[in-house]
Amino acid sequence: xxxxxxxxxxxxxxxYNLRPNFSDVIERHTLAVLVENEPGVLARVIGLFxxxxxxxxxxxxxxxxxxxHLSRITIVTSGTPQVIEQIKAQxxxxxxxxxxxxxxxxxxxxxxxxAMFKVTGTGDKRVxxxxxxxxxxxxxVDSTLETFVFEITGAPDKIDAFAELMRPLGLTDVARTGxxxxxxxx
Amino acid sequence: MTRKMxxxxxxxxxxxxxxxxxxxxxxxxxxxxxxxxxxxxxxxKHVLVRHEQGAVHAAEGYARxxxxxxxxxxxxxxxxxxxxxxxxxxxxxxxxxxxxTGQVPTFMIGSDAFQEADTVGITRPCTKHNWLVKETDKLSxxxxxxxxxxxxxxPGPVLxxxxxxxxxxxxxxxxxxxxxxxxxxxxxxxxNAITELVEAIETAKRPVFYTGGGVINSGPAASQxxxxxxxxxxxxxxxxxxxxxxxxxxxxxWLGMLGMHGLYQANMAMHDCDLMINVGARFDDRxxxxxxxxSPKSKKAHxxxxxxxxxxxxRVDIPxxxxxxxxxxxxxxVWKSRGRKTNSEAMAKWWKKIDAWRSIDCLxxxxxxxxxxxxxxxxxxxxxxxxxxxxxxxxxxxxQMWAAQYLDFEAPNRWMTSGGLGTMGYGxxxxxxxxxxxxxxxxxxxxxxxxxxxxxxxMGTAMQxxxxxxxxxxxxxxxxxxxxxQELLHGERYSQSWSESLPDFVKLAEAFGAKGILCSDPDDLxxxxxxxxxxxxxxxxxxxxxxxxxxxxxxxxxxxxNDMMLAGVDTQGVIDAKGSVLV
Numbered sequence: 001x002x003x004x005x006x007x008x009x010x011x012x013x014x015x016y017n018l019r020p021n022f023s024d025v026i027e028r029h030t031l032a033v034l035v036e037n038e039p040g041v042l043a044r045v046i047g048l049f050x051x052x053x054x055x056x057x058x059x060x061x062x063x064x065x066x067x068x069h070l071s072r073i074t075i076v077t078s079g080t081p082q083v084i085e086q087i088k089a090q091x092x093x094x095x096x097x098x099x100x101x102x103x104x105x106x107x108x109x110x111x112x113x114x115a116m117f118k119v120t121g122t123g124d125k126r127v128x129x130x131x132x133x134x135x136x137x138x139x140x141v142d143s144t145l146e147t148f149v150f151e152i153t154g155a156p157d158k159i160d161a162f163a164e165l166m167r168p169l170g171l172t173d174v175a176r177t178g179x180x181x182x183x184x185x186x
Numbered sequence: 187m188t189r190k191m192x193x194x195x196x197x198x199x200x201x202x203x204x205x206x207x208x209x210x211x212x213x214x215x216x217x218x219x220x221x222x223x224x225x226x227x228x229x230x231k232h233v234l235v236r237h238e239q240g241a242v243h244a245a246e247g248y249a250r251x252x253x254x255x256x257x258x259x260x261x262x263x264x265x266x267x268x269x270x271x272x273x274x275x276x277x278x279x280x281x282x283x284x285x286x287t288g289q290v291p292t293f294m295i296g297s298d299a300f301q302e303a304d305t306v307g308i309t310r311p312c313t314k315h316n317w318l319v320k321e322t323d324k325l326s327x328x329x330x331x332x333x334x335x336x337x338x339x340x341p342g343p344v345l346x347x348x349x350x351x352x353x354x355x356x357x358x359x360x361x362x363x364x365x366x367x368x369x370x371x372x373x374x375x376x377x378n379a380i381t382e383l384v385e386a387i388e389t390a391k392r393p394v395f396y397t398g399g400g401v402i403n404s405g406p407a408a409s410q411x412x413x414x415x416x417x418x419x420x421x422x423x424x425x426x427x428x429x430x431x432x433x434x435x436x437x438x439x440w441l442g443m444l445g446m447h448g449l450y451q452a453n454m455a456m457h458d459c460d461l462m463i464n465v466g467a468r469f470d471d472r473x474x475x476x477x478x479x480x481s482p483k484s485k486k487a488h489x490x491x492x493x494x495x496x497x498x499x500x501r502v503d504i505p506x507x508x509x510x511x512x513x514x515x516x517x518x519x520v521w522k523s524r525g526r527k528t529n530s531e532a533m534a535k536w537w538k539k540i541d542a543w544r545s546i547d548c549l550x551x552x553x554x555x556x557x558x559x560x561x562x563x564x565x566x567x568x569x570x571x572x573x574x575x576x577x578x579x580x581x582x583x584x585x586q587m588w589a590a591q592y593l594d595f596e597a598p599n600r601w602m603t604s605g606g607l608g609t610m611g612y613g614x615x616x617x618x619x620x621x622x623x624x625x626x627x628x629x630x631x632x633x634x635x636x637x638x639x640x641x642x643x644x645m646g647t648a649m650q651x652x653x654x655x656x657x658x659x660x661x662x663x664x665x666x667x668x669x670x671x672q673e674l675l676h677g678e679r680y681s682q683s684w685s686e687s688l689p690d691f692v693k694l695a696e697a698f699g700a701k702g703i704l705c706s707d708p709d710d711l712x713x714x715x716x717x718x719x720x721x722x723x724x725x726x727x728x729x730x731x732x733x734x735x736x737x738x739x740x741x742x743x744x745x746x747x748n749d750m751m752l753a754g755v756d757t758q759g760v761i762d763a764k765g766s767v768l769v
Contacts, residue, residue: 036368039318044310051311082497089494095315095335095369 028057028078029104030111030181031088036096037063037071044094045073054087055079058113058156058178070098076156076179103181111181115159116141117150121170129169136162147172188360193322194219194353197286200329202229203362206257208248208622209233210241214261215301216288219353224259233622233651236643238265240615242272242343243641246281247619250602251577253405255282255336256619262288263301266347267308271609274312276343278606279428280403282336283343285313291351292320305347314342320349322357330362339371340492341403371491375508375516383463383487383504384521390461391532392539393421396444396473399428399605400466400490400510402598408511409433409598412465415518419528422540424452426467427590428605435594441540445473446741447587450548450750451540453739456481457747458539464488466510469499470606471768479746489513548739548752549591558708560585560660560731564592564632567658570715576628577620579603581613581637584666584737589632611640614657618644621653628656628719635661635728636685645698648724656718657726662733663688670736674757675743675766691728698724706730743768 035041042061049056057076064072077087084102091100103109117138119129126148133140133150136158142149152162156179163174191199197220201209210233213221224232235241238260245256260269266287276283290299306318315335317328328346336344387393395416401408409432416423416439423433424441433440442449444456456462462484467473469488474480477499487504488496496505506513521527553562578593579602580586586603595601602620604612617631631638638659648655668683692702701721705714705728718725738753744765751760 040306040310043307047311082501086494086498089492089496089498093340093492093494098368 024080026078026080027084027104028076029084029102030109030179031075031077031091032099032101032103032181033073033075033091033097034099035071035073035094036098037069038096041071041096042073044096045075045091048090048094049077049087052086052090054083058176060178060180074179074181101183103183106183108184109181110184111155111179112153113156113159113177113179114151114153115163115174115176117152117163117166117171118147118173119150119166119170120147120172122146125169129166132162132165132169138162188358190356191359192219192223192354192356193325193348194223196322196326196357196359197329197348197353198223198227198230199359200326200362201257202227204330204333205254206230209257209259210235210244210248210619211259212238212241212261212265214265214288216262216290216350217259217265217286217353219350220259220286220288220348231622232259233618233647235615235618236646237641238268239271239611240618240641240644240647242269242276242283242285243609243612243615244619244622244644244647245283245285246272246276246279246612247579247602247616248623249276249281249283249619250402250616251599251620252623253599255284255333255341258283258285260285260287261301262290262305263303265301266303266305270308270312271607273309273343273345275604275607275609275612277312277314279604280341280399281343282341284332284336285343285345287345287347288353289318289347289349292349293351295349305345309345312343313345314340316345316347318347318349319352322352322355325352325357326360330360331365331367334365334367335369338369372507373491373509373512375489375506375513377516377520379504379506380513380516381520383506383517384524386461386485386487386504387419387421387463387521388524388527389529390421391529392455392459392536393419393461393463394441394455394459395421395423395463395465396425396456396467397423397429397432397465398426398467401429401432402466404466404510406598408466408509408514411511411514411518413437415514418518418526419521420530420533421463421528422455422537424448424455426470426473426605427603429467430590430601431595431598434596436596441544443590445470446475447591447737447739448741449591450546450739450752451543453741453747453750454543455540459484462486464490464502465514466490468495471499474499475741475747476744481747546752548750551753553708556707558706558711558729558731560588560662560735561592562708563660563711563729563731564588566711566715567630567632568593570712570719571628571630574628576600576630577602577617577624579613579617579620579629579631581631581633581640582608582610583634583637583668584662584670584735585632585634585637585660587667587737588660593632610637612637614638614641614655615644615647617655617657618647618651618653621648621655622651629654630656630658633657633659634666635659635663635688635691636665639685639689642694645695645700645724645726649698649700652723654721654723654725657724658718659691659726659728660731661688661691661728662731662735664733666735667737669734673736675761691726695724695726700724700726702726702728704728704730
């Protein structure tokens, strides 16, 4: 069982197995938060993180269920196990929050991020950028005689690696969406 | 049965449907339609305060003394921003409030209109939840939901921001119905965890109940169950500032309040116990002191309705998420069905130890000479008001701690004090709210002169509604607690901590048409208090007390529970550099 999977309206959830490891090691967790899609709900979530001094490494949000009026917020955060437990419990307290899932501990999950890179250059560097983009399965979505805009999708590590390679080749602009994540299987 | 009506009428209708009898407020441009509806009905009493902060504290006093949500109605902009301190106070102490604010019309929002403020933005971190209602058709649903959210789970303040055009427009009113809200915090605790706690109770050698405001918030039934449990097990019980009254001070298992200015026996028992049963308290820093040294040898159980309270400050061994009343009921059932066992041999030893700590008599003081000691003033107040079913409010500071130490509480909902936020200026308006809810009861606000001046404008309210609130001011012409900390921490350099240019409180009372009593002689004190009690109307009691009295016992910052300062000790160099950064 997950350390603290808070599901609103359920009476079966118990903190009985809640025995977090109070270590000082900083862990990175990906949280999926299902919220009522109403004005200000994102401000509530962000305000919680800033007000209580928690970290946001990345955050994505979009409506996922139009009829059910639900949005999904994916937050990548880092902290000690105690802080991570607090973050989840505090998120669960927000009234329009329906569910909080810690994808990092609730079993295997997949994480993907989309990024766009603008690379400016001519000659060999431009050829090398295109070749590396091919290896990373990045697509060219815009091109001029001196620039490419690459679109790349993948786990954050892969995008980091691609960014490192593009830097000496004339990387001028980066736009990243932040992580979207889902648990694997059923 | 739905009906068509204006937004303003809906608001009054929803309040009536929710059983509201009193609201505290102050009119202004953006709430005029609502005030027009308030004018045209007789079901709800409106109390006109003199400042919006007073309205919120009065509603808190009403809520704390009745268990029902307090309701506030204020205008946009400054009306809403003046309510912020009260909202934060209510959030910290888990007090259910429904605050209605007016807003500029929807088509003017964002234009920096007159008396416009981003009220939902400003109050988002200081409410449990808030709403901006932009359509009249949605208003009644939000109003009923607001009462549900304010009173369910861990209670707290909610706010509804209502633009003026929404108040004027006509829409469909939906009556109160069983909640369809997805917000349904569980109240029943996990039975496995409860059974684990029962096992711990059966074998504990040095147990202690550490109770808090959660018991009060759970309702009078929870206090009854707690009393039954304490009597049946014979375990000692202490309480936080917020929980005073959940177990009677006259009970023989009562150790007194714990914490920074708690009683010696309570803090020693917490430090040395082997089983700590936290019932509706939250390991506040006023209780724990330095967490590394907090009750090092104990197994800790924690009953709390809020999952985020678990393991927030102190790691606990047996967490039970649920409402105190429900959990205690199950706990008693399981413990009884397993044969009502406790380790009576060990308990006898434990009580012997506790009695030795009690014999220190940490609250003893000597009243000698012609200057009234604040402790003496409160002891006399206690003795002379014991027979009443009285309600006590306080401001914040030394007088508040002395009131908690020297006044005895026999029942829940009789003690209204600002705990978490520590709001000076809380007590006087709170006493007005209490007196509105209990017109015939004796309501006393124990105050310091500095705190009391922060919301003294409410004298007008007390007079207007004929509320016989007794303002018992321990006047030391100092910000006593600030002065005490400066003595302890800052080399006795008393920076800005004295009260200069104080009013003549007797004349001040008379200026409002109330009664003023000045007392400076210990020999006159009893008569003066009796005069206050017998006067039918508001009284300002100016009790001139010793100016340099410190509040003891005290756990100095950075020290453990078993390292308390008792009265009469040297105050210099007690707190080291590490402790001095703590507040």
